[in-house]
Amino acid sequence: MFTLMELVQPQSLEEAYEILMKRKNNIVIGGSAFLRMGEKRIGTGIDLSNLNLNLIEETSDYIKIGAMTTLRDLEVSPILNKYFNGVIGNCVKDIIGVQFRNVVTVGASVFSKYGFSDLIVALLSLDTEVELYKGGRVKLEEFLNQKYEKDILVKVHIKKNNSKSIYKCMRNSRSDYPILNLAISKDDNNFKICVGARPQRATIAKEASEFISNNILNEENILKASEIACEELVFGSNMRASKEYRKAICKSLVKSALMEVSSC
Numbered sequence: 016m017f018t019l020m021e022l023v024q025p026q027s028l029e030e031a032y033e034i035l036m037k038r039k040n041n042i043v044i045g046g047s048a049f050l051r052m053g054e055k056r057i058g059t060g061i062d063l064s065n066l067n068l069n070l071i072e073e074t075s076d077y078i079k080i081g082a083m084t085t086l087r088d089l090e091v092s093p094i095l096n097k098y099f100n101g102v103i104g105n106c107v108k109d110i111i112g113v114q115f116r117n118v119v120t121v122g123a124s125v126f127s128k129y130g131f132s133d134l135i136v137a138l139l140s141l142d143t144e145v146e147l148y149k150g151g152r153v154k155l156e157e158f159l160n161q162k163y164e165k166d167i168l169v170k171v172h173i174k175k176n177n178s179k180s181i182y183k184c185m186r187n188s189r190s191d192y193p194i195l196n197l198a199i200s201k202d203d204n205n206f207k208i209c210v211g212a213r214p215q216r217a218t219i220a221k222e223a224s225e226f227i228s229n230n231i232l233n234e235e236n237i238l239k240a241s242e243i244a245c246e247e248l249v250f251g252s253n254m255r256a257s258k259e260y261r262k263a264i265c266k267s268l269v270k271s272a273l274m275e276v277s278s279c
């Protein structure tokens with residue numbers, strides 16, 4: 016369990032950022048579920064609850080999701096369930112249980128760039144940008160590759176388009192972390208294959224995505240795309256699975272997700 020010396024609820028993002036930068040051990044607090052697993056000594060914990068960041072809003076071009084939105088909010092959102100084949104709700108619905116998802120936040124999940132993140136892999140399959148207080152708006156892919164810098168994730172913006180996306184994962188047991196997850200989107204004939212929990216963080220299998228976008232969609236090419244994805248991506252071993260097992264699972268999940276998304 017972490018130790019907190021002080022807890023503040025700033026009235027503006029400017030104030031929150033100022034406090035965050037004041038001391039090395041001042042941090043933003045989301046639902047605090049992940050923090051509870053560690054032993055951090057936190058100076059000032061910054062709770063963003065007063066900043067109206069628990070929101071899912073639709074504009075003409077984007078869907079905006081605030082940092083304090085919970086994973087449960089994503090799951091039951093009528094807006095998100097209308098778009099992208101419901102992939103955002105689908106990717107979080109198996110994380111632990113409802114009570115847990117009622118607490119954990121989007122801002123923490125995305126900012127922390129967890130390798131196992133089910134949300135990140137689904138967001139990556141869509142045209143997603145993150146809005147950082149200091150860093151501004153950047154493409155999610157770019158953000159994932161940036162080195163760590165203290166900042167506040169304010170919102171996530173998903174471009175509204177005709178993308179349909181399928182999410183799949185493999186877990187050793189129901190409430191465990193995924194040993195591999197993926198999301199494959201299709202917008203017209205453009206496919207984007209994203210794989211996470213390798214156990215490294217989610218990335219785009221660019222060669223496989225290009226191959227399947229430029230070739231006839233049949234069983235032979237779907238199999239070939241799944242093989243290309245396994246060759247171009249790097250897999251690793253940890254206590255949950257070996258890299259060879261992850262590679263085998265990746266091939267099979269890419270194949271079945273491509274078949275499913277092609278019929279969306």
Ligand SMILES: Cc1cc2nc3c(=O)[nH]c(=O)nc-3n(C[C@H](O)[C@H](O)[C@H](O)COP(=O)(O)OP(=O)(O)OC[C@H]3O[C@@H](n4cnc5c(N)ncnc54)[C@H](O)[C@@H]3O)c2cc1C
Nearest residue numbers: 043045046047048049050119120122123124132133167168
């Ligand atoms: C037991 C357990 C099992 C889990 N299983 C899964 C799983 O199977 N799949 C999955 O995808 N996820 C899983 N998660 C992760 C979970 O979904 C959340 O992503 C995680 O708990 C972080 O959310 P939180 O709100 O609890 O963050 P907190 O614990 O509050 O914070 C985590 C980190 O994020 C920082 N932070 C919080 N908000 C912001 C912000 N707005 N801007 C910048 N930094 C911020 C904090 O400073 C801290 O460093 C699991 C977590 C736990 C504890």
